[in-house]
Amino acid sequence: PHALTRRTALKGGAALSAASALAVIAPATPWTWSPAQSVPGTGSGADPHRVGDPECDDLVADLARRGEIPTVNRLLKHWTRNGQPLPDGLPHDLHEFLQRAVALPSWTDRGKLAAAARFNEKRGTYLGVIYGFVSGMLSTVIPHEARAVYYSWGGSAMKDRISKTAKLGYDIGTANAFAPDGEHVVTCVKTRLAHAGVRHILPRSPYWQHAADEELPISQADMMVTWHSLPTSAMRQFRKWGVPVAADESAGFLHSWQLTAHALGIADEYIPSSWASAESQAKQVLDPVIDATPEGIKLAHMLLDLGKNLDLSLVSRGVLGAITRFMLGDQIADDLKIPREPVWSPMLEVSWGPYVAVREGILQAGMPPKAYWLFDEFLRQFVLLYMSELRLPISIQIPVMNNPH
Ligand code: HEM
Incomplete structure (x- = not known):
């Protein structure tokens, strides 16, 4: 997976002239994924590297110019449920935008969402670990995302940022995620506003400007790359561990993430229609x-x-490092300077597969009871860690500042 990326090309290119350096900075991997593989099956095919979320970006830029972002953040704090009326006092253009933004698209399939809820209920424990330590760690080796997160306000308040991201992972797994009494759609739409805020101010950060190899942060392409660190990578883990996933539940899980992408402001023409098309896109844009x-x-x-x-x-x-190494492989762990852990690394390599099989009722026995107990206890403690991140009231906001250092 460590092919020559734009960044390594640039690092090794000190002797290049300015003109050829520019040639290197042009997207190394042009977007060739066809909209025929997307949810609507058709689209303009416009290169998503250069597209943000124009409607929401213009709106947030207007709110910023009018000095309304602090008021808006305060007013939206208690707007949490999908079916809850918007608070009074919002600027008219924002009110109108939010009403449209929380509406589910015509391709929403309630049956698939019910299957997703069953999947989340059965696999919630694994999903917690996967979102935290596969998706979370992958986000640190997705260069565009790592730099945007590090140089934005969130980079100076990581604990807070992790809680907010954990909220999205939690909300999508709730049984009523997309129903009027659920919260997930609102969480996504607030995130959409936060991303627009980042597009508005991050380009002014001298630190980001210096490190980044793109002018527009959080492009449509960037969002799909990050999306694959979530559902596509989760499915890859389930396959790798041999966890059986029923076909309808797998399709439901994908559907919940397609709707999430839509609510986050990703254009339908970039959202994969099936797991096969998701895999083909991930191979092109994530790996x-x-x-x-x-x-x-x-x-x-x-x-x-x-x-x-x-x-x-x-x-x-030590244990979380070992989990990361086991899930993402030695190359990524070495690159992130995460050491091997002498007890947990070998134990995971030998016993995680059998543990999952026993836990899933596929194997009756065949693993040391001590390892079984330790893995069970790890999952239990991980759930507690996850829940502790979610304890305080969490309110996703439009940032007004970058990371000051
Ligand atoms: C904010 C999720 C894509 C960079 C957030 C927040 C969530 C979230 C829940 C709110 C947390 C907070 O305010 O700290 C997602 C999901 C994505 C995605 C589910 C795709 C499926 C991206 C991408 C980038 C990015 C592609 C960058 C390339 C950021 C930044 C913030 C943010 C910089 C704001 C941090 C701050 O200043 O507080 N995202 N995100 N996100 N996201 Fe994303």
Whole structure:
């Protein structure tokens, strides 16, 4: 997966002239994925590297010019449920936008959402670990995302940022995620506003300007890359571990993530219609960009410290590092400077597969009881860690500042 990326090409290109350096900076991997594979099956085919979320970006830029972002953040704090009326006092243009933004698209399939809820209920424990330590860690080796997160306000308040991201992972797994009494659609739409806020102010950060190899942060292409670090990577883990997933539940899980992409402001023509088309897109846009940056390495180590103030022995740096190494492989762990852990690394390599099989009732026995107990206890403590991140009231806001250092 560590093909020559734009960044490594640039790093090695000190002797290149300015003109040829520019040639290198043009997207190394042009977007060739066809809209025929997307949810609507058709589209303009416009290169999503250069497209943000124009409607929402213009709106947030207007709110910023009018000095209304702090008021809007305050007013939206208590707007949490999908079916809840919008608070009074919002600027008219925002009110009108939000009403449209929370509406589910015509292709919403309630039957598939019911199957997704069954999947989430059965596989919630694995999903928690996967979102946290596969998706979360992958986000640190997706260079565009790592730099945007590091140099935005969230990079200076990682604990807070992780709680907000954990809320999205939690909300999508709730039984009523997309129903009027659920919260997930609102969480997505607030995130859409936050991303527009980042597009508005991050380009002014001198640190980001210096490190980034793109002018527009969080492009449509960037969002799909990050999307694959979530559902596509989760499915890859389930396959790797041999966890049986019923066909209708797998399709439902995909559907819940397609709707999530839509609510986040990703254009339907970039959202894959099936797991096969998701895999084909991920192979083109996620796998080749994986690379450790100085920013990503720092973020990864902040993630490993997540459990440090909790009285839970198994969510320590060493164990979480071993989990990361096991899930993402030695190459990524080495690049992130996460060491092998002498007890947990070999134990995971030998016993995680059988553990999952026993847990799923596929195998009756065949693993050391001590390892079984430790893995069970790890999952239990991980759930506690996850829940501790969600304890405080969490309100996703439009940022008005970048990371000051
Ligand atoms: C904010 C999720 C794609 C960069 C957020 C938040 C969530 C979230 C829940 C709110 C948390 C907060 O305010 O701290 C997602 C999901 C994505 C996605 C589910 C795709 C499926 C991306 C991409 C980038 C990015 C592609 C960058 C290339 C950021 C940044 C913030 C943010 C910089 C704001 C941090 C701050 O200043 O507080 N995202 N995101 N996100 N996201 Fe994303």
